[in-house]
Amino acid sequence: xxxxxxLRALTDDQNFRKKLSVCYQCGMCTGGCPVAHVRxxxxxxxxxxxxxxxxxxxxxxxxxxxxxxxxxxxxxxCPQRIELSELLVDLKNAAAxxxxxxxxxxxxxxxxxxTGQSTPVSKASLVWREKLNLSPISPVNVExxxxxxxxxxxxxxxxxxxxxxxxTRE
Amino acid sequence: xGQGNRFAWFPGCWVSNRMPYIEAADRRVxxxxxxxxxxxxxxxxxxxxxxxxGLGREAWFGLAGxxxxxxxxxxxDILTPCPGCYNTLKTANMSIRNDSxxxxxxxxxxxxxxxxxxxxxxxxxxxxxxxxxxxLEKIAGAIERPLVGLRVAxxxxxxxxRPSRVTGTEDPERPTFLDRLVEVxxxxxxPYMRKTLxxxxxxxxxxxxxxxxxxxxxxxxxxxAGADCLAVACPxxxxxxxxxxxxxxxxxxxxxxxxxxxxxxxxCLAMGVPVGQIGFPHQVKLxxxxxxxxxxxx
Numbered sequence: 001x002x003x004x005x006x007l008r009a010l011t012d013d014q015n016f017r018k019k020l021s022v023c024y025q026c027g028m029c030t031g032g033c034p035v036a037h038v039r040x041x042x043x044x045x046x047x048x049x050x051x052x053x054x055x056x057x058x059x060x061x062x063x064x065x066x067x068x069x070x071x072x073x074x075x076x077x078c079p080q081r082i083e084l085s086e087l088l089v090d091l092k093n094a095a096a097x098x099x100x101x102x103x104x105x106x107x108x109x110x111x112x113x114x115t116g117q118s119t120p121v122s123k124a125s126l127v128w129r130e131k132l133n134l135s136p137i138s139p140v141n142v143e144x145x146x147x148x149x150x151x152x153x154x155x156x157x158x159x160x161x162x163x164x165x166x167x168t169r170e
Numbered sequence: 171x172g173q174g175n176r177f178a179w180f181p182g183c184w185v186s187n188r189m190p191y192i193e194a195a196d197r198r199v200x201x202x203x204x205x206x207x208x209x210x211x212x213x214x215x216x217x218x219x220x221x222x223x224g225l226g227r228e229a230w231f232g233l234a235g236x237x238x239x240x241x242x243x244x245x246x247d248i249l250t251p252c253p254g255c256y257n258t259l260k261t262a263n264m265s266i267r268n269d270s271x272x273x274x275x276x277x278x279x280x281x282x283x284x285x286x287x288x289x290x291x292x293x294x295x296x297x298x299x300x301x302x303x304x305x306l307e308k309i310a311g312a313i314e315r316p317l318v319g320l321r322v323a324x325x326x327x328x329x330x331x332r333p334s335r336v337t338g339t340e341d342p343e344r345p346t347f348l349d350r351l352v353e354v355x356x357x358x359x360x361p362y363m364r365k366t367l368x369x370x371x372x373x374x375x376x377x378x379x380x381x382x383x384x385x386x387x388x389x390x391x392x393x394x395a396g397a398d399c400l401a402v403a404c405p406x407x408x409x410x411x412x413x414x415x416x417x418x419x420x421x422x423x424x425x426x427x428x429x430x431x432x433x434x435x436x437x438c439l440a441m442g443v444p445v446g447q448i449g450f451p452h453q454v455k456l457x458x459x460x461x462x463x464x465x466x467x468x
Contacts, residue, residue: 034368038383054350056415066376069384070219071368072332076342089202105374107222112265113220116214118183125187130448137186144283147237151279154229 003098007056010094023048029084035067042067044074044084051091065091066102073134085098110158113149116140141163177249177294178241179207180259183215184405185251195434195448196296202441203304204314208246213237216255217467219329220372220395223258228275229412234262239285241278247292249299251432253404257329260293261280261336295330296397297403297433301347303317306354314442316356322436323360323397324348325388325411327404328368333351342366351433352401355440362395371410382418383443389426399429399459401436408432412452444468 010016029044030036030160034044042064050058060066065088095101112118121137129136185192192415196358200207209412214233216225223230237259266273267289293365300309326348334342341368349359368447370384389411393398402408421423430452438448439459443468450456 018436034370034384034387035362035373035380037387039380040379042380063376066224067373067380069328069368069370069372071328073328073368075367076332076334084211089223089227093227096225101225102376105224108218108221108375109225112215117187118215118218118221119187121187126191129186129190129193132190134193135192135209138209138211138291139263140214144212144236144285145214145233148232148279149229149281150227151282154226 003060003095003100004056006094006098007051007059007091008054010052010090011054011056016090018088019082020048020052023052023082024080025049026079028077029081029082032073032077033069034069034073039067046083059091060095060100063102065095066105083149106158109154112152113146113158114142115144116142175204176206176208176246176376177299178210178244178246178291180210180213180216180237180241180248180250180251180252180255182205182252182378182405183218184254184409185403188379189405189408189432191435191449192251192408192432195248195297195438195443196445198384198448199434199437199441200249202295203300203308205249206298208244209330210237210244210248213240214458216258217237218254220326228279231266231272232260232278232279233331234258234341235266235280235287236283236285237289238263238266239280239287240288240289245290247294249294249296249328249436251296251405252408253327253329255291257336261290261333263289263293263318264336290358295324295403297348297351298369300434300437301351308351309354309437313355313440315440315463317436318356319356319442320459320462321360321396321398322352322357323362323392323400324352324365324433325369325402325404325407326366326401327402328409330403331366348401352436354440357434357436359442359462360395360397362397363381363391367411369404369407371406374410379421382414382421385414386393386418386424388395389415389428390424392428393426397428398462399431401431401433403433405432412454415454418438427454427458428432429454429459431456431459439465 217233331342370381374381
């Protein structure tokens, strides 16, 4: 299933639709959004409208859904209690399932799947810890992590997807 | 339910590997109030709420459930210095506990690795423990070198506050607990615009310019307010405001010169911990802060 079909299936779901359809387009979400202030093409209110109208290609255009910082200002301020930042996670998941993932995020997810850590343990950090009288970092049980990820089909995505969204760093 | 003053310590990847000085400062402060930190053996990344949650919610729940199960086996509440870890583990704890179908799915996953989520512990952040459990009165009694005259702008970090249905923060738009923790040191918490603005850090790998532009807004407001430094409660915000400050200055051809401290570092200064013991290895030098307080660098 491609990303657009995934999104259509998601937003055709009655429960999902019910959450969105109470939006009266007041724009509180956009007014409080830190990203919208610096990237006018990122507009949460308009994004919600676009989803309601079923224009999924616009939702997936550029890498807009990945620009949410998950600060949850929109969720906190929405007078209709629409949890937009949470709904965006569903959209990201649907895009990711069809292989549309920013490169850097895919790399970070791979690092977590392979080492259990989002930032690598470096020799420098171990020396630094010792200097501060902190205990060494204990090893992570990677096998357990991979068993869990495998059961959710997570590594399947990691293996078969290649980033087709432009990241700013190579 | 956890046991009294003992916590399962969850420093998170960034503090463990990139900012151990935050862990050192936390330990100094918590130890002074009789808090014992027990290592969570075998725990992994929280998992972080951007890549892992964005790529797959079920995987995110499964791994968060694993960390929670490890703490449950220890019979301790989790304590972390990182709002990202705090929010991930607290959100997962609440959802898995209250949503029976989510709980079934997570426990299906955990059964494959011989673990089980029971919903028996809570998740705390160093700031919430200091403010709510230890209390301002007890902290005030441990202040040996009041930071009188220091003007501090506080920055909580989004995930320490929101969603408030998860964090329980009374007023997520106008929070006060970090300000109180700063003021108990004798410093002044200065009011400034855009106080609860996001640091922009999470999107730095997708759009660095937008990420920096968001951080710039905050740094300008802090500078305009005439604060001597910014006190943060989040390692990710620390990276954005301190580690990246020179890059942000370069990007916008501006100068901010805002020193950034983690909230327990500030408390260490007030408790008389020698500067050399924590190191304060920030990118933006703390000279302005230390000079104002006449604190020696030894």
